[in-house]
Amino acid sequence: MTRLDADTGAMPSGSLKAFAELLDRLVLTPSRNGKLRLIATYLADTPDPDRGIALAILAGELSLKAVKANLFRTLAEEHIDPILFRLSYDYVGDLAETVSLVWPQKADNAGSLGLADCVARLEALTRAEAPAVVADLLDRLNPAGRWALIKLATGGLRIGISARLTKQALALYGGKDVAEIEELWHGLKIPYGDLFAWLEGGEKPKNTIIAGFSPVMLSHPLDAALLSNLDLRDYQAEWKWDGIRVQAVGQQGVARLYSRSGEDISGAFPDVVEAIDFDAVIDGELLARVPKTGRTGTFSDLQQRLNRKTVSSTLLAKYPVMVRAYDLLRLDGEDLRERPLSERRERLDTFIANLDSDRFDISPALEIPDAAALSALRANPPEPPIEGVMLKRRDAPYVAGRPKGQWWKWKRDPFNVDAVLMYAQRGHGKRSGIYSDFTFGVWQDGETGLQLVPVGKAYFGFTDAELAELDRFVRNNTVERYGPVRSVRAEPQHGLVLEIAFEGLNRSKRHRSGVAMRFPRISRIRWDKKPIEADRIGALEILLD
Amino acid sequence: MRASELLTVTDSGLYCPPGGFYIDPDRPVDRALVTHGHADHARSGHAHVMATQQTLDIMKIRYGAGFAGAEQAASYGNDLNVGGVHVKFVPAGHILGAAQIVLEFEGVRIVVSGDYKRAPDPTCEPFEPVPCDIFITEATFGLPVFSHPPVVEEIGKLTTSVTDFPERTHVIGAYSLGKAQRLIALLRDNGHDAPIFVHGALERLNAYYVSQGIELGDIRLxxxxxxxxxxxxxxIAPPSALGDRWMRRFDDPLPGFASGWMQIRARRRQRGVELPLTLSDHIDWPDLTATISEIGPGEVWVTHGREEATVRWCELNGIKAQPLSLLGFEDEAE
Incomplete structure (x- = not known):
């Protein structure tokens, strides 16, 4: 990104401009590998401390709310007629972008402003000096840089990549295992000088954090054929809970809750964190609890609590959560990860018995005399938040990552629904030029009789040959085009029925149908069915409770 | 003579009553003066066409030999007389052969700019400002948000991406006439010597540009x-090819689009491309306003695009201006 010759581009590598261009390219690059490489290349080309600031922004560790968006409008209108500004804003539709584009270009020094320098000035900003400082920063940038500055200063930067992806880019850049980076992460400080030094061949930073994260152990998928090769006596069986994997950590009075990729999610779950009054590391599943009954709720209930930075007391009372523990990694300063599961499990049993049972209980071990019993349990789970069964080797130590032959997951069969293809969108990369993202709907009673309402989107599950047939159907049955999207004929007697397999259903206010599918994919193309034979919304609604 | 009598707006486009000719009419007429070869300006089926030799050649390539009843070539800068009106073709800097048309009659001079730009373009003669009473300007990018970045920066984005993703085929959508050849020429100027592959739709126009002395280097089909x-x-391919079955021949293609619209983020997402290049053959806002100031016309008439903002700017700067309601269309592929 920074390889223009000095006489042509003049882009100092640590500039806000270079960072803005990275953001622009990340947004438009659909493939995960492409994003990883863009970030890794940027980190390689950018000096300290600018790359460290960039990393903090990408990983969501640094966000500013230094300035209100309206200040930028006021500043812009000092340079431009309000009517011209309004016409511009009407066309562009985004205030930050409009200001970034109409701001008068000072050609001589555009692009020279460093990212770290810029963030430092924004962090130190007082209200009185804000207009002058911000105007000066805008003067020293190009449009892409101004856009990034405004989004950054107002806390409105949406990058659309996960913290985990950022850590994977670091792993790629330094040739390290991502687990090592996750373990260190919370002990590191912006701008991560010691981290970069290690990634470039220097010494590994010491992990000094209290109540840090331990990278988690993951399982491999199991099926009936693989199962027949296992001696079940060597394994402990458990339910596979349908919540989110968490790690509850207490150490020297510090309590934290982490996601499976090591993100600190303590802020969203104060009810659980409050109950971490021990010195231990528990691996388990975060589940919703139905108030007063002690029963666990559905994933849909749990969703009310996800993706929040903070949480209101109303929400805490209405949707309480708990941790169902299945492993113990550390207890009173003793690292148990090298011990076999059977021993860790015994210690966990005793330990959990002394905790607040509203917040912590144990994932029970299941009796499985033979493979048939396991299949039966998997097919008929007793409670809603179960999505299958787990097998774990009794003699296995706790190993970060996905070691072979230790832990197995066997998910319940997916749900199926017959839906009607409504829209198709062109894919990217190897699929560019092919309609490969499909939006489908089911029937619902509307004001004018039966209407299709979209319930999901799927872009895999089919073979290359089936994709070619789907693509042909879309091209031959297009009704309207909107950019890369086409709507297709979807009438009671003419259209395409798709059998959709999915893992579960959540309530959703964002979807017109009121439901959102988890992991939908196309399991079969029903060329033999007419759209009117597809399912009604009722077939999905009964799955919600 | 009043200017509105020298040039009026009709259903067929701009018409000059004293000279008895149209400029860029959008339906067949008896006598047409054509600014340049893009399809919304140059149509087939006129009885008489006057244009630069290059525009006539381009029309012949696109429409076939019988594209007009009779044709007459106008050289840049030559003084001509059409039905008693003094006419001159002057370079517009838009594409190869593009001209502004200068009309003069009974002491009134009107410049019809057609489409034009001031940004560097190795494939055509640069725009020449002509002092006049009435300047008719396009306003495709007539909003303060359109300040097209330096060409070298945009070309740099493409060459950098080729370096960063050497296993992906960079398929760039570019308008077949003008933009495609300019993009190739700019890449060559920037030191990109590798073969450039083109869609079949570009073959004849590329060959014509080369015959006119424009170096395009190693071009393959x-x-x-x-x-x-x-x-x-x-x-390089016409923009429509990027959504076509044609794209399937490439391994893991990286789609791009060279267009003035790519400056706006929503437009990039809408196009679904990974590499937007802001490269336009139309005038952007800073150049538009600077050109009006430089020419200093008594009055500005604004055609296709965002007339409202351009007229507003003229008013703020004490220049009389009005929108001309010409039937044009949004130039999406630009």
């Missing part, structure tokens, strides 16, 4: 090349 040969190369 996509149809004659394997996916292997094109890996890591730049491919």
């Amino acid at each position: 996509v149809a004659n090349s394997s996916a292997e040969e094109m890996r890591g190369a730049v491919v």
Whole structure:
């Protein structure tokens, strides 16, 4: 990104401009590998401390709310007629972008402003000096840089990549295992000088954090054929809970809750964190609890609590959560990860018995005399938040990552629904030029009789040959085009029925149908069915409770 | 004579009553003066066409030999007389052969700019400002948000991406006439010597540009090349080809689009491209306002695009201005 010759581009590598261009390219690059490489290349080309600031922004560790968006409008209108500004804003539709584009270009020094320098000035900003400082920063940038500055200063930067992806880019850049980076992460400080030094061949930073994260152990998928090769006596069986994997950590009075990729999610779950009054590391599943009954709720209930930075007391009372523990990694300063599961499990049993049972209980071990019993349990789970069964080797130590032959997951069969293809969108990369993202709907009673309402989107599950047939159907049955999207004929007697397999259903206010599918994919193309034979919304609604 | 009597807006486009001719009419007429070869300006079926030799050649390539009853070539800067009106063709800097048309009659001078730009373009003569009473300007990008970045920066984005993703074929959508050849020429100026592969729709126009002395370097047809040969190369195609089955011949293509609209983020997402290049053959806002100031016309008439903002700017700067309601269309592929 920074390889223009000095006489042509003049882009100092640590500039806000270079960072803005990275953001622009990340947004438009659909493939995960492409994003990883863009970030890794940027980190390689950018000096300290600018790359460290960039990393903090990408990983969501640094966000500013230094300035209100309206200040930028006021500043812009000092340079431009309000009517011209309004016409511009009407066309562009985004205030930050409009200001970034109409701001008068000072050609001589555009692009020279460093990212770290810029963030430092924004962090130190007082209200009185804000207009002058911000105007000066805008003067020293190009449009892409101004856009990034405004989004950054107002806390409105949406990058659309996960913290985990950022850590994977670091792993790629330094040739390290991502687990090592996750373990260190919370002990590191912006701008991560010691981290970069290690990634470039220097010494590994010491992990000094209290109540840090331990990278988690993951399982491999199991099926009936693989199962027949296992001696079940060597394994402990458990339910596979349908919540989110968490790690509850207490150490020297510090309590934290982490996601499976090591993100600190303590802020969203104060009810659980409050109950971490021990010195231990528990691996388990975060589940919703139905108030007063002690029963666990559905994933849909749990969703009310996800993706929040903070949480209101109303929400805490209405949707309480708990941790169902299945492993113990550390207890009173003793690292148990090298011990076999059977021993860790015994210690966990005793330990959990002394905790607040509203917040912590144990994932029970299941009796499985033979493979048939396991299949039966998997097919008929007793409670809603179960999505299958787990097998774990009794003699296995706790190993970060996905070691072979230790832990197995066997998910319940997916749900199926017959839906009607409504829209198709062109894919990217190897699929560019092919309609490969499909939006489908089911029937619902509307004001004018039966209407299709979209319930999901799927872009895999089919073979290359089936994709070619789907693509042909879309091209031959297009009704309207909107950019890369086409709507297709979807009438009671003419259209395409798709059998959709999915893992579960959540309530959703964002979807017109009121439901959102988890992991939908196309399991079969029903060329033999007419759209009117597809399912009604009722077939999905009964799955919600 | 009043200017509105020298040039009026009709259903067929701009008409000059004293000279008895139209400029860029959008339906067949008896006598047409054509500014340049893009399809919304140059149509087939007129009885008489006057244009630069290059515009006439381009029309012949696109429409076939019988594109007009009779044709007359106008050289840049030559003084001509059409039905008693003094006419002159002056370079517009838009594409090869593009001209502004200067009309003069009974002491009134009108400049019809057609489409024009001031940004560097190795494939055509640069725009020449002509002092006049009435300046008729396009306003495709007539909003303060359109300040097109330096050309060298945009070309740099493409060459950097080729370096960063050497296994992906960079397929760039570019308008077949003008934009495609300019993009190739700019790449060559920037030191990109590798073969450039092109869609069949560009073949004849490329050959014509080369015959006019414009160096395009090693150009090969996509149809004659394997996916292997094109890996890591730049491919140039008409924008519509990017959504077409045609794209399937490439291994993991990286789609791009060279257009003035790519400056706006929503437009990039809408196009679904990974590499937007802001490269326009139309005038952007800073150049538009600077050109009006430089020419200093008594009055500005604004055609296709965002007339409202351009007229507003003229009013703020004490220049009389009005929108001309010409039937044009949004130039999406620009």
